[in-house]
Amino acid sequence: MIKQTNDQLYQEANVYSPGGVHTSIRNVDPHLIFTHAEGAYIKDVEGNKYIDYQAAFGPFVLGHNHPYVNDKVIESISRTDLFGVGTTDLEIELSKKICAHVPSSEQVLFCNSGSEATYHAIRLARAITEKTKLIKFQGCYHGWHDYVARNMLSEWDKIGKRDPGSAGMLDEAIDNTLVCTFNDLEHVEETLIKNRDQVAAMIIEPIPHNIGCVLPEDGFLAGLKRLCDEYNVLLIFDEVITGFRHSIGGFQKISGVTPDLTTLGKAMANGYPIAAVAGKKEYMSRFNTQPGGDVWFAGTYNGHAVGTAASLATIEMMENEPVHEHIFELGNRMRSGIEEIHKRLGINAVVAGVGSVWTTYFMDSLPKKYGDLQKNDSKLYVVYRKKLLEKGIFKMPMNLKRNHISYSHTNKEIDQTLEAIEEVLLEIL
Ligand SMILES: Cc1ncc(COP(=O)(O)O)c(C=O)c1O
Structure with a gap:
């Protein structure tokens, strides 16, 4: 050959x-x-x-x-896969574990990728606050969709300026996402004042790992929470990288700052595809998985046995070893x-x-x-x-x-x- x-x-x-x-x-x-x-x-x-x-x-x-994760996945798919109706035992077990470990998670919903999770969290925040704008931070990455795909790894002369990440994005989506400077509470407050009563949510990687490792200074994350509460803005910690990698409860557990909503993915299932959006029950129940909920939440592959079993196994490893x-x-x-x-x-x-x-x-x-x-x-x-x-x-x-x-x-x-x-x-x- x-x-x-x-x-x-x-x-x-x-x-x-x-x-x-x-x-x-x-x-x-x-x-x-x-x-x-x-x-x-x-x-x-x-x-x-x-x-x-x-x-x-x-x-x-x-x-x-990892053999423990693979064995659990193989065991699960030897008896189950995907139903597209009802609930699986694996989904219940996994949601219980996430709610037990992640401080902001009173309830959780599963999807398949971090981008889906951030999309859902932002739409939910807009529905709850009845406001439109979003604040993100220069250099942070939250997925590929129009709400967040701007000012990621910007050219140096585009820092803080209008820098959409893709052709074909909706101008309205680009311009309703405001860009702040990490570790700069003053800039965040100025932006909130300038856009008073218009900002629905603030999304942040609590550690911007998409640019390597830039740590939040003491008091920065707590300051964001305080500003969000003061200006009636929902704080979303995008813990797609930090969640489960830095602690079983995410970086929120280490920092002691509990956001309103959290997105999870990646290390949650040691390489198998699953992601999640989690938060206060009062907010999560707006999703239309709850009868009467008015924020659309769906996905053919949500809660597939492969991802849920892998995530359960990964979290069990973290609990037991x-x-x-x-x-x-x-x-x-x-x-x-x-x-x-x-x-x-x-x-x-x-x-x-x-x-x-x-x-x-x-x-x-x-x-x-x-x-x-x-x-x-x-x-x-x-x-x-x-x-x-x-x-x-x-x-x-x-x-x-x-x-x-x-x-x-x-x-x-x-x-x-x-x-x-x-x-x-x-x-x-
Ligand atoms: C912090 C963060 N949020 C969201 C995403 C998007 O996740 P996915 O690639 O699973 O859609 C990523 C991906 O790298 C990420 O690093």
């Missing part, structure tokens, strides 16, 4: 799908064709093996193809190990992160907002990642992307990664 190469298959993929990828951001150089995933590792079609820190943008909190203790410990080792290398080699860089997530920015101080990231040496950021990839360490070779550690990573992978980091830094600097 002739061995196929990454390049050959990429050409073939391009014949049948535009760009050969099924999500725009996946089209990076080098273009690899992946065939295997297990634990902390992924493999391409040429047999190259990588320690994976990309984690498919975050879902893999336990590691790839020291998942967070392990990934936080390895995260701390990684961050302090890299900082030590930087110090020894005299590298001008900072290591940002929390828990299992980290990134190295090539700049001299930690960023507080998207605009600060202009100082990061983006060329070096990508070259560094490409060189690591050649040494079997897979981090997304793209500016501002973060890295994730899973429960399947061990000290061995951390040591190997630190060794490779030192080699690469010596090569490029």
Whole structure:
């Protein structure tokens, strides 16, 4: 049999799908064709093996193809699948668990992706407040739909300005989404005053991981909650990345700030497709899953056995094993190990992160907002990642992307990664 190469298959993929990828951001150089995933590792079609820190943008909190999760999924689909009517036992069990762990979740509804979850949360907030506008933060990502797809990874001269993420978006959707600066309560309050009685909701990644790792300053999230209460705005924490990865109760549990509504996805089911919108019962009962509710909520695949079983298994692992203790410990080792290398080699860089997530920015101080990231040496950021990839360490070779550690990573992978980091830094600097 002739061995196929990454390049050959990429050409073939391009014949049948535009760009050969099924999500725009996946089209990076080098273009690899992946065939295997297990634990902390992924493999391409040429047999190259990588320690994976990309984690498919975050879902893999336990590691790839985790046996406990897979077994639960297989067990569930050997007896059930999807009914499109009524309720399943798995849905009841999973909703109970989410309501037990996530502080803002008095009730929860399942959908299939984070984008669906943020769409539902925003529409619900508009119905409840009977207002139109939405506040988001520059640099945050909440999915691909028109309400939120603006001012994400904006060009530097577009920061805070009108920056729709796609052609074909409705002007009305773009212009009803206002953009504020992260960690800047004054800017948020100014925006609320300027748009008094018009803002329905404020959506935020409590840690903007879509630009690596920018931490909220002390009091920022609590300040947002206070402003939202004062101006009758619903606060939505988009915990699609932070939820279950940083704590079983989400970052809201760590920060002590309870939003009105929460969106969840990714690490919720260790790579299987499911997402959720959760919140106060008083709000959730406006969805028309409740007789008399007037906010549409539907989806053919909502509550599918695969996603619900996978999520139950993932949460059970977190309840029964020291998942967070392990990934936080390895995260701390990684961050302090890299900082030590930087110090020894005299590298001008900072290591940002929390828990299992980290990134190295090539700049001299930690960023507080998207605009600060202009100082990061983006060329070096990508070259560094490409060189690591050649040494079997897979981090997304793209500016501002973060890295994730899973429960399947061990000290061995951390040591190997630190060794490779030192080699690469010596090569490029
Ligand atoms: C914070 C956040 N919200 C929402 C989404 C959208 O989720 P999905 O890609 O599952 O639609 C993402 C995806 O990366 C995300 O990071």
